[in-house]
Amino acid sequence: MFTGIVTAIGTVVEAQSKGPSLKRLAIACPYEAAGIEIGASIACAGVCLTVTALREREDGEPGCTFQVEAAAETLSKTMVGAWAPGTRVNLERSLKMGDELGGHLVTGHVDGVGTILKIDQIAPDPDEPWGATARFHIRAPQGLPRFIAAKGSICLDGTSLTVNTVEDDVFTVLLIPHSFSVTTWGERKAGDPVHVEVDLMARYAARLAEARPGG
Template sequence: MFTGIVEEVGEIVDVRHDADVVVLTVRGPRVSSDAAHGDSIAVNGCCLTVVDDEAADDRFRLELVPETLKRTSLGAAAAGSKVNLERALPAGGRLGGHIVQGHVDGVATLLGRTPGERSDEVRFSLPPELSRYVVEKGSICVDGVSLTVAATDGDTFTVALIPTTLADTTLGIRAAGDTVNIEVDVVAKYVERLTVAYRHDAGEEAGNQ
């Protein structure tokens, strides 16, 4: 589990194709300082597994399978790309953002940004199948960054980025047309799943009146 509080901006230094798997080498001094084989690290919000016997030279390797390549923006990863990095939350750690699984729900496109004196408002597209989980003042994870939804109109949503987010994550350099990974609030998905039978029964009962 993650919190959506980015620890550092890393860099993809190598991309290698091995049959249907893409092997990424990522430089990230902070997150690789104690990374070991089998550890989980969120890369742009996608939970991936370290495959090095031990991280060395401030970098670590990850493997992307077809499912990851299909469902996230990491399929377009290239050497030199900047990525948000976060290690898994340790037991007893602070949940500074919100509950983030690192299971990307979809890919959105940055539509535009309105710069302020020190902050920005940024608007993204919202995949239709995810719109019901996104509410004003709710939580959303964008490229691994825990954010609060400032506004939504069904097919887009807007977030307000504070100076720290602009400086310490890749969202400060993203431009219109860039794609980002989106993870909606997992609590909303479970509530929907748990109440679907009640909503169905209520609909039938209303129809019989």
């Protein structure tokens, strides 16, 4: 379980496909190896992946390189299959009991891939690469719009965000300069894919409604 509060940015340094249903990745990150156990879960761009090996970074930077493997279900629902050396991803360690819940409860089970349609800068600041905030217009994956509500929570590329508006299958979110400085969102442009995980409560509420007599 995660919160959608990104704590580091990792860089893919190795990517090997083991046939069409398995991909092995090595990701360099600032996390200390001593704090990670084999079998631990790390959210990589919102995708919960299991650490299978650890080693020192080869670039001399502080931190470690951890290895993960993505199987068929993950590859079919996410962009992990397209990750290559140099790909930068948002990272979050799994939640511990007693940790501050700064975002919302996130499982790391991505529901699908959305598309950034447009990015609006708001109140531009010449000293910032982005404006004071930036509005992202995102098309939700098929079947997910019913789980997305204005003022509700959504996890995009591992980042907990508040939905501002919803119109048909398009919703908007706002990001502030701090978010751009600690995540990969500053690299995003119109047309880019984005991992989408809908709010856990919305998912179960919809399932309960469907299970009621008469739908």
